[in-house]
Amino acid sequence: MTFRMELIKNLNPQQQQAVMAEAGPVLVLAGPGSGKTRVLTQRIAFLIRVKKVKPYSIMAVTFTNKAAREMESRVVGLVGDYNRGLTLGTFHAICARILRREAEHLPFESNYVIFDEDDQLGVVKHALRDLNLDEKNNRPAPIHAAISNAKNELLLPENFPVQHYRDEVVRRVYERYQQLLLVNNALDFDDLLLWAVRLFEEHPEVREKYARRFEHILVDEFQDTNIAQYLLLKHLASFHRNIFVVGDTDQSIYRWRGADYRNVLRFEKDFPDAQVVMLEQNYRSTQAILDVAMAVINRHPQRRPKYLFTDRGAGLRVTLREVYDDRAEAAFVLDSIVDMVRREQAQPGDFAMMYRTNAQSRLLEEAFLAAGLPYKLVGAQRFYGRREVKDIIAYMRLVHNPNDELSLTRIINVPPRGIGDKTYLALRTLAQKLSLSPGELLLEIGREPEALNLAGLPGRSGANLARFGGWQVKWAALKASASPLVLMDQILEDIDYRSYIDDGSEEGADRWANVMELRRIAFEAQDKGLEGFLEQVALVSDQDTLETTAKVPTMLTLHAAKGLEFPVVFILGLNDGTLPHSRSFDDIEEMMEERRLFYVGITRAKDRLFLVYSQNRSAYGYPEPVDPSRFLDDIPYELIEEEQPAVLRRGVKSEAASHDALWGAAARTSPKRQIANQQIYHPGMNVFHPTYGDGMVLNSRLEGDDEVVDVFFADLGMKRLVASLARLEIKT
DNA sequence: ATGGACAATGTTTTT
DNA sequence: CATTGTCCAT
Numbered sequence: 001m002t003f004r005m006e007l008i009k010n011l012n013p014q015q016q017q018a019v020m021a022e023a024g025p026v027l028v029l030a031g032p033g034s035g036k037t038r039v040l041t042q043r044i045a046f047l048i049r050v051k052k053v054k055p056y057s058i059m060a061v062t063f064t065n066k067a068a069r070e071m072e073s074r075v076v077g078l079v080g081d082y083n084r085g086l087t088l089g090t091f092h093a094i095c096a097r098i099l100r101r102e103a104e105h106l107p108f109e110s111n112y113v114i115f116d117e118d119d120q121l122g123v124v125k126h127a128l129r130d131l132n133l134d135e136k137n138n139r140p141a142p143i144h145a146a147i148s149n150a151k152n153e154l155l156l157p158e159n160f161p162v163q164h165y166r167d168e169v170v171r172r173v174y175e176r177y178q179q180l181l182l183v184n185n186a187l188d189f190d191d192l193l194l195w196a197v198r199l200f201e202e203h204p205e206v207r208e209k210y211a212r213r214f215e216h217i218l219v220d221e222f223q224d225t226n227i228a229q230y231l232l233l234k235h236l237a238s239f240h241r242n243i244f245v246v247g248d249t250d251q252s253i254y255r256w257r258g259a260d261y262r263n264v265l266r267f268e269k270d271f272p273d274a275q276v277v278m279l280e281q282n283y284r285s286t287q288a289i290l291d292v293a294m295a296v297i298n299r300h301p302q303r304r305p306k307y308l309f310t311d312r313g314a315g316l317r318v319t320l321r322e323v324y325d326d327r328a329e330a331a332f333v334l335d336s337i338v339d340m341v342r343r344e345q346a347q348p349g350d351f352a353m354m355y356r357t358n359a360q361s362r363l364l365e366e367a368f369l370a371a372g373l374p375y376k377l378v379g380a381q382r383f384y385g386r387r388e389v390k391d392i393i394a395y396m397r398l399v400h401n402p403n404d405e406l407s408l409t410r411i412i413n414v415p416p417r418g419i420g421d422k423t424y425l426a427l428r429t430l431a432q433k434l435s436l437s438p439g440e441l442l443l444e445i446g447r448e449p450e451a452l453n454l455a456g457l458p459g460r461s462g463a464n465l466a467r468f469g470g471w472q473v474k475w476a477a478l479k480a481s482a483s484p485l486v487l488m489d490q491i492l493e494d495i496d497y498r499s500y501i502d503d504g505s506e507e508g509a510d511r512w513a514n515v516m517e518l519r520r521i522a523f524e525a526q527d528k529g530l531e532g533f534l535e536q537v538a539l540v541s542d543q544d545t546l547e548t549t550a551k552v553p554t555m556l557t558l559h560a561a562k563g564l565e566f567p568v569v570f571i572l573g574l575n576d577g578t579l580p581h582s583r584s585f586d587d588i589e590e591m592m593e594e595r596r597l598f599y600v601g602i603t604r605a606k607d608r609l610f611l612v613y614s615q616n617r618s619a620y621g622y623p624e625p626v627d628p629s630r631f632l633d634d635i636p637y638e639l640i641e642e643e644q645p646a647v648l649r650r651g652v653k654s655e656a657a658s659h660d661a662l663w664g665a666a667a668r669t670s671p672k673r674q675i676a677n678q679q680i681y682h683p684g685m686n687v688f689h690p691t692y693g694d695g696m697v698l699n700s701r702l703e704g705d706d707e708v709v710d711v712f713f714a715d716l717g718m719k720r721l722v723a724s725l726a727r728l729e730i731k732t
Numbered sequence: 733a734t735g736g737a738c739a740a741t742g743t744t745t746t747t
Numbered sequence: 748c749a750t751t752g753t754c755c756a757t
Contacts, residue, residue: 063747092747117746189747257746357744413733420733539747559745581744597745620743620748 003049007042007078011035018277019043020050021244025237025271027264028246031308032293032603033284033565036246040218041071043244044086045078047216056085057215059236063224065090065540067563071220087214091229092189092539095196098210099187100531105203106195108185111531113397113404114538115186118385120144122406123184127176138169146170147177151190152226152258154197183437185403193228200235211239221563222247222267226258230266243271250297250306253559253597255589282308282603284565286315288639289609293602295635296595317641318609320632325616325623326360326573330367332612333570337553338373340568346608348374349551352566354558354601356579360572361555368553371722372689378556384537388501388511389518393537395491396484399475400530402439412468415500419468423461439472446473471495484533485522492519558601569605571598574613574629598631611640681709681723681730688729689721 008016015035018028019042030036044060047053062068068089075083087094096114103110115123124140124147147170150160157175162168181187187195200207217237219225222245225233237243245267252261268274282290290308297306323329333353340346353364361377368375383389391414394407413419424438431441446469471494478487492498492515502512518537525533554566558579573579580594602609613632616623681687681700687709688694695711700723707723721728 065747090747192747253745254747256744359743416734418733422733557745583744593745618748 004046007046007050011038011042012281014277014279014281015039015042018279019046021275021277023240023242025241025267025274026244026277027267027271027274028244028277028279029264029306030246030248030279031282031306032248032251032600033282033310034279035283036248036279037067037071037074037220037563039279040220040244040246041074041078043218044071044075044083048079048082048086053215054085055083056087057213058218059087059094059214059216060218060220061094061233062088062090062220064563065093067220068093090539091225091232092192093535095192095232096535096539099192099195099199102199102203102206105199105206107182108187109401111185111401113184113186113401113407113534114192115181115184115188115406116384116538118390119186119406120188123177123180123186123188124173126180126406127173130176130180131172133169133173138173143170143173147174148188148190149258150174151188151194152228154194154228154231183403184405185401186406190228193226193232197228197231197235200232207235207238210236215240216242216244219243219245219247221251223249223252223261223264224254224259225263226260227263228258230260230263234270241271250596251562251600253562253593253600255593278306280307280309282310283312284606285310285603286312286607288315288317289602289605291639292318292609292635293599295639296602296631297599299595299634316608318611318635318639319643320611320635320640321613321643322628323612323614325614326363326618327367329572329612329614330363333364333572333610334367334371334373336570336610337568338371346568347551348553350567351553351570352561352564352568352604353553353555353570353572354561354604355555355572356558356581356597357573358557360578364555364572374552376552376554378554378560383514383517384540386511386514388497388514392488392491392497392515392518393534395475395495396488396530397534398439399472399479399487399491400534402443402472402476403437405438408439408442415495415497417468418460418464423465426461427465442469443472443476445469446471479530483522483526484528484530485519485526487530488519488522558597561604562600565604565606567606568608568610569601570610570612571601572612573617574598574611574632575617576627576629578617578626579629580631595631598629679707681707681728686731687711688731694731 008019011019015038018026018039021043028036028039030039040060044058047058048055060071062071072083072088075086075088089097099106099112100110103112121140121144124144125135128135128138128140128143150170155161157171157178160167160171160174162171181191200210214236217233219233224247233243233245247261247264249261249264252259255261268276285293287310290310294308321332323332337348337351340351341348355361355364365375365377384393391411394404394410397404397407398411409424412424427441428438431438434441436444442465445466449466449469471491474494475487475491478490482490497515498512501515502508521537522533525536528536556564558571571579576582579598580591584590584594611632613628615625617626618624679700681697683697683699685697686694687697689711697709698712699710701708709721709723709728711721711728
């Protein structure tokens, strides 16, 4: 069989049309679960193996690293190592690479660092201070958001439209913000795109070079592009015009980040000769789920009608469930999951719990922890947001780029080494006088400690600075010859970070474990060099850290769920104010986006979908009565089944034996686990719980087929546990 | 310079 | 309510 036949044999006619489309612009409108990733990867394989296009001349762009990795492995699966030379990555990563290569045309050095969200906020605060604006009246976060939006629309400070006083504040902060970034030789996320576009617009010969090189450009999730990304693509495609974009306007959920689904319309206008292919057949969900999805999205005005169909069959009706409050919500989900696993209707890894805001994961986590059941959580307390992780990265960034003052101020006194505000200020003043950055001055001092005397920084504080400078010199020497790992180890040793962070408490051990995790990442990035390592850690998101290995239920936001699928999905907190979020109420566009978000969640489900709302919800502190989501009104009654509260139903006991096998690790590690026919815990017993530690039984009773035990833990106080699930050990 | 105690303040989604 | 920042005492 020819490769071509091999490639297309599992594709439906529309998919084939897309994969084998002739050169020129192509717009693929793909509904959820219609195989769009497949179309993209097969298209790449088709170009390489059938059309004999050099991988070097192909660029494929995604939004997340995870999507990029996924695509990469699938392309490799299709064409083996014929993929060598292929440019495949996120918008940000691809731009970062171009900007390093073309730094000579740009106002920063090629060893620039990428500032993350926290750093960016730090720069805004710094700018506010420089402009004598106070943070109370000028909150940094909204100002930063305004700056970011401006950048996404390619508005420079000098063009920033000023209508109110507030705009003027933003404009001035923006101006200062950009100056500070350049002083630090740093770029923020938006800059990566902005500078790339400016590079192409201001240096036609550079644009020409890249436009000629990339004969084919393929774009995933096109509806999420912002203006900067759209223009970037247009420039890149300006020579060959072979641009193949795949998207679904109904799944556009990043408006707040500057994404503009109207880029799809713009594309049709800018490329009037574009072939348009519609992928409508759904291979993921049952028809029952698709019907609900359509009921929700069809209320969306002004959109191209799309009919979702599947040959997977009707399936079970979608379940709608009302609960008393958000605690009951968590309990309902947990009970349902346990029940379905026991009945062998699903495996633990089949479940996803989706919610609007990260904060909603907390009660879920508590419920799972209390039951002693494993789960995985996407995002939320971000690994790269951890203090210890940021500290070590700041050290390495400083070594890579001594001008990075933000990193320097972060760690110059971490761990405490007697360099306080006063000393740092003196250093900074001197540096300014010598027109050096503080980091460069420290390097000087490290090389020649006597220089300090000239500066009037003698004595203990001077010695402290000299010691730090000495390290910097040593580390700088190391970065040329050694891997990121060796450098990191040397830093950790010199600053004795472990004794600072690991104070013997459980939290300390945790922190140190995070440092070791970062060390592992450095180990894996050995051959990337320091620059590559830093770029990688700056551009990975926490969404990317979802490992697919552990077969346990997943908790994630609706945003994080895009592009994923699960056999059983729970969408939680379907209340007005949560979904749609209250901050969207007064904006029609935003309300439509909330609706699309709901739609994205619904269409993640393959077999079962549970929609849950509660009567009361704790905003912060106190529970308040809330209304069901207005989106629920749009689902016809006959499409749903309202489930009655029935937590543990009959028949559970007889099936409980299989529970062990299905519910994996948690069950196996519980030595005393058993089904309660009689009470085994009694008041006064000393028990041990793997998470909570030592405790004493206060009370216990049989409930249904299980035993409910109230335990007082030394560290946490009272907890109510279910005996069959909590890994309780009785101590003699 | 450092660490603790208190207050204020604020909750959407993230490359 | 839980985090973050500010002030104050050592």
